[in-house]
Amino acid sequence: MGALTLVEPNLHLVDVDARRMLFHVPSSSLFELDGLSRELLELFSEQPQVTAGMIRQRFDGRFAPDELMETLEEFKSLEIVRDSGGVARYNPKPKPVKNFPLTTVVLNVNTGCNLSCTYCYKEDLTTPSAGNKMAYETAVQSVEMLLKESPNQPRYNVVFFGGEPLTHMPVIRQVVAYCEQRFAELDAQVDFTMTTNATMLNEELVDWFNAHRFGLTVSMDGPKTMHDKNRITVGGQGTYDVVRQKVRMLLSRYNARPVGCRVTLTRGITDVETIFDHLYHELGFSEVGFGPVTSGDIADYNLTADEMVEVFAGMKRLGRQYLAAALENRNLGYGNMHQLMTDIHEGNKKQLPCGAGVGLLAVDTEGGLNLCHRFTGSEQPLFGDVSSGIDKPALAEFVETRLDRSNTGCETCRIRNICSGGCYHESYAKYGDATVPSYHYCDLLRDWVDFGVEVYSRIMVENPAFFDTYVSPRRSA
Ligand code: SF4
Ligand code: SF4
Numbered sequence: 001m002g003a004l005t006l007v008e009p010n011l012h013l014v015d016v017d018a019r020r021m022l023f024h025v026p027s028s029s030l031f032e033l034d035g036l037s038r039e040l041l042e043l044f045s046e047q048p049q050v051t052a053g054m055i056r057q058r059f060d061g062r063f064a065p066d067e068l069m070e071t072l073e074e075f076k077s078l079e080i081v082r083d084s085g086g087v088a089r090y091n092p093k094p095k096p097v098k099n100f101p102l103t104t105v106v107l108n109v110n111t112g113c114n115l116s117c118t119y120c121y122k123e124d125l126t127t128p129s130a131g132n133k134m135a136y137e138t139a140v141q142s143v144e145m146l147l148k149e150s151p152n153q154p155r156y157n158v159v160f161f162g163g164e165p166l167t168h169m170p171v172i173r174q175v176v177a178y179c180e181q182r183f184a185e186l187d188a189q190v191d192f193t194m195t196t197n198a199t200m201l202n203e204e205l206v207d208w209f210n211a212h213r214f215g216l217t218v219s220m221d222g223p224k225t226m227h228d229k230n231r232i233t234v235g236g237q238g239t240y241d242v243v244r245q246k247v248r249m250l251l252s253r254y255n256a257r258p259v260g261c262r263v264t265l266t267r268g269i270t271d272v273e274t275i276f277d278h279l280y281h282e283l284g285f286s287e288v289g290f291g292p293v294t295s296g297d298i299a300d301y302n303l304t305a306d307e308m309v310e311v312f313a314g315m316k317r318l319g320r321q322y323l324a325a326a327l328e329n330r331n332l333g334y335g336n337m338h339q340l341m342t343d344i345h346e347g348n349k350k351q352l353p354c355g356a357g358v359g360l361l362a363v364d365t366e367g368g369l370n371l372c373h374r375f376t377g378s379e380q381p382l383f384g385d386v387s388s389g390i391d392k393p394a395l396a397e398f399v400e401t402r403l404d405r406s407n408t409g410c411e412t413c414r415i416r417n418i419c420s421g422g423c424y425h426e427s428y429a430k431y432g433d434a435t436v437p438s439y440h441y442c443d444l445l446r447d448w449v450d451f452g453v454e455v456y457s458r459i460m461v462e463n464p465a466f467f468d469t470y471v472s473p474r475r476s477a
Contacts, residue, residue: 001051001052001055001072002083002084002085003049003050003051003083003084003085004044004049004050004051004072004076004081004082004083004084005044005048005049005050005081005082005083005084005088006041006044006045006050006080006081007079007080007081007082007088007089007090008412009025009088009090009411009412009413009414010024010025010026010078010079010080010090011023011024011025011041011078011080011414012025012414012450012453013033013041014450014453014454014457016454016457016458016461019032019457019461020032020033020038021033021453021454021457022037022041022080023414023453024078024080025414025415025416025417026078026079026090026349026417027347027349027417028343028344028347028348028349028417028418029347030344030453030456030457030460032457036059036063036067036068036071037071037075039058039059040055040059040068040071040072040075043055043058044081049084050081055068055072090405090411090412090416091405091406091411091416092351094351094400094403094404096396096400097358097395097396097399097400097403098392098396100149100150100357100358100359100390100392100395101150101358101359102146102149102150102358102359102360102361102390103146103150103153103155103156103157103359103360104146104156104157104158104159104355104359104360104361105142105143105145105146105156105157105158105159105360105361105362105363106159106160106161106360106361106362106363106372106373107134107139107142107158107159107160107161107175107362107363108134108161108162108163108362108363108364108365108373108376108377109133109134109139109160109161109162109163109165109168109171109172109365110128110131110132110133110134110162110163110164110165110167110168110365111124111126111131111132111162111163111365111376111377112126112127112128112129112130112131112132112133112162112163112164112167113126113127113128113131113162113163113164113167113197114127114128114164114167114197114199114200114233114234115164115197115199115231115232115233115234115239116232116233116234116236117230117231117232117264118229118230118232118266118301119230119264119266119293119301121293121374121425121429122163122374122376122377123377123378123379124364124376124377124378126163127234128163128164128167131162131163131167131168132365132366133168133171133365134168134171134363134365135171135365136171136174136175138363138365138366138367138386139171139174139175139178139363140175140178141367141386141387142363142367142386143158143175143178143179143182144386145386145389145390147182147186148389149389149390153188154188154189155188155189155190155191156183156188156189156190156191157190157191157192157193157360158175158179158190158191158192158193159192159193159194159373160172160175160192160193160194161194161195161362161373161376164196164197164199164200165194165195165196166196166197166199166200166201166205167200169205172194173208176192176212179192180212191213191215192212192213192214192215193214193215193216193217194209194214194215194216194217195216195217195218195219195262196216196217196218196219197218197219197231197239197243198218198219198220198243198246198247198250199239199242199243199246201246201249201250203249203253206249206250206253206254207253209254209256210253210254210255210256211256213256213257214256214257215257216250216254216257216259216260217259217260217261217262218243218247218250218259218260218261218262218285219231219261219262219264220243220247220261220262220263220279220283221263221264221269221275222263222269222271222274222275222278222279223240223274223275223278224238224240224241224244226269226271226274226275227239227240227243228240229268229269230264230266230269230301231243244283247283247285248283251283251284251285258286258287258333259285259286260285260286260287260288260289260333260335261279261280261283261285261287261288261289262289262291263275263279263288263289263290263291264291264293265290265291265292265293265303265311266293266301266302266303267300267301267302267303267304267307268307270303270307270310270311270314271314272290272311272314272315272317272318273314273317273318273321275288275290276288276318276334280332280333280334285333286333287333287334287335287338288333288334288335289334289335289336289339290311290315290335290336292308292311294308294426294430294440294441295426295427295429295430295438295440308441308444309444312444312447312448315336315337315448316448316451318334318337319334319337319451319452319455321334322334322337322338322455323455323458323459326455326459326463326466326470327458327459327462327463327466328463329463329465329466329469331466331469331470337452337455338470338471340418340448340449340452340456341452341455341456341459341467341471342471343418344418344452344453344456345456345467345471345472346471348417348418349417350417350418350420351403351417351420352399352402352403352420353402353419353420353421353422353423353424354372354423354424356371356372356424357371357372357383357395357398357399357424358399360372361383361390362374362375362376363376363386364376364377364382366385367385367386367387368382368384368385369382369383369384369385369386369390369391370382370383371383371398371424371425371434372424372425374425375424375425375428375434378428380428380434381394383395383398398434398435401435402420402421402424402435405421408421408437409437409439409442410437413442413446414446414449415445415446415449418449419442419445419449421437421438422437422438422439422445423438426438426440
């Protein structure tokens with residue numbers, strides 16, 4: 001055996017009580033180390049190069065040579081140790097991107113919104129009456145583009161977005177009727193989803209969404225004082241009272257699918273636990289997820305560095321509640337934590353942060369193709385349009401740039417296959433360039449993922465059935 005060296009960026013060790021866990025970065029998988037693996041890794045972390053002599057000196061008489069060789073071979077195959085003369089590999093070499101397996105199209109049905117939330121990132125936002133509305137023909141062209149780019153898929157998703165999508169219900173009803181017939185002819189399933197501010201909901205609409213099994217998410221920011229700070233009408237009035245009343249009606253009437261809530265955390269709004277208590281326990285949403293704003297155009301609304309620390313501390317405290325519930329085989333509907341558990345459980349090794357530009361494209365009211373809903377109406381150049389199709393060379397160039405981690409801070413980051421450089425829109429908002437990773441709170445993110453590894457390990461050891469009940473089904477859902 002020649003000298004061997006540890007490949008530090010490919011592993012991360014986390015202690016959970018007396019157990020030592022190895023988080024294998026290339027595959028986002030977790031292993032519990034036995035005594036030999038533990039000691040071997042200790043030796044590798046002490047010495048820049050480990051030789052056969054050093055191993056003999058440390059282990060002779062305590063472990064059989066076969067056992068040692070087997071463990072070393074395993075380390076080599078996991079690429080957590082390598083021959084000292086060789087070159088360390090952290091990321092697969094990016095391949096040219098030729099296919100865009102599109103299965104989701106987001107329709108930005110109206111740039112108008114009846115609210116005027118202080119922190120809204122939409123560059124083209126206006127009032128509903130002044131909004132650009134998507135024509136039915138454009139929506140149909142979008143669906144046909146989806147089918148042309150990605151034929152013969154068993155399942156497709158059509159997402160309605162705005163502005164406020166409820167301000168353009170006539171086209172949504174038409175599109176749903178069109179899709180239900182079109183996809184049934186193809187023997188494919190179509191799934192409809194929508195994020196709404198809920199203010200325009202009524203019983204008839206809720207029943208209609210129920211009949212078409214919409215996946216609904218409501219934007220709501222917590223109890224009245226917090227919600228009304230930012231989520232206001234065009235005239236400046238808080239909207240909590242009306243949203244609460246509509247949400248109560250929605251949750252008592254809607255039974256097709258669980259209804260989630262999306263919370264935007266901005267400056268001064270950091271109390272994750274209080275917000276969660278209100279939205280989950282008092283109002284009864286099935287799942288609540290938090291989106292911290294750190295790089296919006298309006299700097300006054302971005303969370304400060306200290307607030308981000310506070311937010312992550314709160315997210316971890318809530319994570320402990322999630323853990324306690326999981327050990328009793330209950331799923332506390334805490335979206336961020338559940339997503340992290342799912343990523344670790346499925347060994348997700350994400351080369352890209354999300355499906356934007358690959359599995360998903362967003363269509364603006366004029367038919368232009370955008371990376372995702374956040375980019376519609378922005379200065380980011382389009383990637384084609386619904387009549388001429390995807391501008392594949394331009395989109396491939398964008399995706400390949402993000403796939404190539406060489407010479408970026410992400411290249412050796414231990415959470416590179418979970419974070420993958422972060423949201424394109426955050427980078428766009430922060431640096432004016434969606435191809436640059438968004439580095440602004442990496443340490444907090446790494447700490448969050450370490451915490452997730454600890455929570456995952458505890459659930460795995462004490463109640464592995466939790467994953468069969470609440471995580472695996474999600475994958476096939
Ligand atoms: S953006 Fe930061 S946390 Fe994310 S992968 Fe890159 S270096 Fe790591
Ligand atoms: S780019 Fe950002 S906002 Fe858009 S889908 Fe990806 S994570 Fe979400």
